[in-house]
Amino acid sequence: MPQKSAFTSASPRLGAFPPVIPPTRARASAPATPEPKSSKGKAKAKEEVDAPVRRSARVRKPVTSYAETRALDTEKVKAFVAESKTSTPTRRNPKRKAAPEIFDVPEHLLETSLGPWRENELSEWPSWVEVESDPVFINRILGLLGVKDAKIQEIFTLDDVAILPDPVYGLIFLFEYLEDDNVKASEASQNVWFANQTTNNACATVALFNIIMNAGDLALGAKLAKFKQESSDMSPPLRGNFLSNSSWIREAHNSFARRLDLLNAALALSNSVEDSKKKRRKTASSKSTSNRKYKWKTKPAADVAFHYIAFVPVGQSVWQIDGLAASPRYIGDFEPGQNWTEIARPVLESRMLAHETSGLNFNLLALCRDHNTASIRRDLAINIRCIEHLEAMWSKDPAWPQLDANDTPCLLTTSSSARLGNYLLEAADILTLSVASPELLDFQQKIMKPNFVIHDALELRQKTLEAQKDICERFDVLLEVGGDGGGNGARAIGGKKDHTPAIHEWVMRLADHGVLLQLHEEAQEI
Template sequence: MCDSRRNPKRKATEIAAAATTTGAAQGARDYQMLLHEALAPITKDELQEWEGWCEVESEPAFFNAMLRELGVKDVKVQEVFSVDENYVATLPQPIYGFIFLYQYFPENYENDEVVDSRDLWFANQTTDNACATVAMTNILMNCKDVDLGTNLQEFKDSTSNVCTPLRGHALASNVFIRSVHNSFTRRMDHLNADLFLETEAADSKKMSRRGPAKKTKKTKKHKMDSESGYHFIAYIPANGSVWELDGLKTRPVCLGPLEDDVHWANLVCPEIQARMRQFEESALSFNLLALCKSPLTIISENLARTIHAFELLNSRTNRLGGWQSLVAGNEQPLRGDETERLAGFGIDSSDLVKAEVDPEFKKKVTNPSMEAMELFELYSDLVTQQKSLMGEYNTEIAFMREDDDRVQGRQKDHSPAINRWVQRLAEHGVLADWATDS
């Protein structure tokens, strides 16, 4: 007679083995599903729904792409390689503000003189990784002559009468601004940001259980923690003074009054140099960006002036005998009646109407004692100037295309291809061979 107890034991073993196999298979499927989701391209809807903020590199191309997406007109971000006064003077003017990137350290500024800043638009940074957009927005909102576009203008109007922390909260909660900020990110960037925030929250809970840390005396030299993050702050001229706008400070800090015939950057440069000297022993890297009037706009305006100058000169020379033979082979490169070509250089009829001729040039052209050869010399100079401006415009367009390539390269996610390549290597035993060899 068979022992009836053996069958249940066998069945239990089989069930346990089956459960183990099923669990392993389910785990593998779950892993593959999670991996697939982590590597999938992020959609526009997901980008808008995600409430986090990713870090933005201090790359002018990215900031310029953000400006275009935000709808800001005729502003360009350029990298500044020196804070020397002569170098700053070569940047496109006007300079609306500077964005400075440095490794963050807390500062004592409460003893600084408090200057009335009520007319400034200033927002605090209320969420991690938003400092790049906070700094740029703090500059743009104080530019009186800049077209902010519909969305940013509405945001400025809606936050004009709220306190600085609530402005920061409104900025952090604005889906349009946040989506533009995150437009360079990939799904893995989002996952890393979420993981970092989760870890930071867990560490904060641990620290709160330990109680407050002991206070230590501050030193003039700041010894940086290698884990300290980098931070963007802004500098602007506004309301007769130069200001530092740091979203992590409770208020704007006045650096001093504007002076006649002195570029406002002259007050900022010593401040930036002082910050850099504090860390000269640490060999840390810094970065400085300038928000300037777009060179394309400046070139278009200058081209419109040359066209107006040609028209003034032609009205003076059309009665001169032999003038056409004199200018033959050296024709005007760009005329006011070439509508399509003008559009290619960002010029329309209203720009030609607004264009003003240099008073000194006008004085020479209208001088009745000017000889034909003297007028021809003016004409030749105009031809040279116009050709040069057209070349500068095309060069700037080429720079913009290079920027677009950088942005597209940053947005392109190679993770799925790399993962698939590694899987293929594993299937062919290459990874196992590498592991054995090492």
């Protein structure tokens, strides 16, 4: 059957288009338009006749060029931006919270990230970085927290536990974390101080606090003592939140961090939040298809996660404290006079043997008493008290020369709070360590003798000041070698320095002089 022409006047079907009339035919068949009376009407009529006609017989708009359209769009965008800056935007849903403001990203982000540290910049970072399982670094963190007369010591074999300096306040076990559903939580004792880990990368500090807060005879600084008192009645999650929101604890934890470490920690936390949101959306969508019999399969994590847990004696019981667990795990009791580490040893051996076949890494540290630091701190406190007794006795004498800090740069007194922290001392420690000491009593009896004149007092003061200088030097040497004679103190000081800005500046100078381009071209030729 021959097809009908597109221009035949056949009756249209339902939904079909009406017959199309060519534009030339439409103009030819259009009735004659009466002559307009005015010149304006003549121009309008001429424009309608010359303009192209649509299929619906309506006149098309004049076509603009691409340049004119681009310019028009640019003007519209500028007008919209200007209007949005002056007007206050309204939200569709007033109950919904407004979106947060965009971060003020610096213009030169790379130079800012690799530049030198600003003053108090470390305290502005909310991120927690990973802490290396190295006694050198953790000992410095303990000092910044205010823990005194204690040190972290690495244990290479379980036989070394028996020869640790007494007392041992706790053990820290570091291992590659694997979720174990077979671990049973036990009812925690009311005497156990336990805090949960509520933020990423804080497990090392949480493990330290779970030991420090349970050590009854450990000397604590003023901030730590106040923290222990304020957190005593809190639940474990609230204690962990209180710990993670304490800026001075976070600053001590991040004391060896570089800015890139903090940026990576912040990025990892942001990615974790995004993954959590995706997981919640996937869970919500899976609930709508709960009648399905299959389960979602999760991808194994590519990165290896390390985790710190603590073994602590509390009273006559031994506890395993994990910040990610719901409660501490009871290990066993030990007899008076028995070393509590003997109770924890079988648990540690079983965990090490379980990971031995799988090739996982682990490490064991011990928090024990530091007798060298304790002895030096005591000698320094007694020396300061002796100088103060001598000054109080002779300061009113007109012939007595006053001490000048410029002449005696090592001079330390109870009021030298800014410098006492370098020697792990506070004003209260000076009084506590020197009370009823035989050395201080002998000094007091010597200066109270009737034949003790000003010449003897000046000679004794000079001798006491020289002794204080020697004590300070002993402490500095102890910090320099890290307490074990291995030069670890110098490594700790070097670990606090961030060499990234210097390396970045050096590479930029090489690039400015064309050295990097030359090296690149030489590498391409090889």
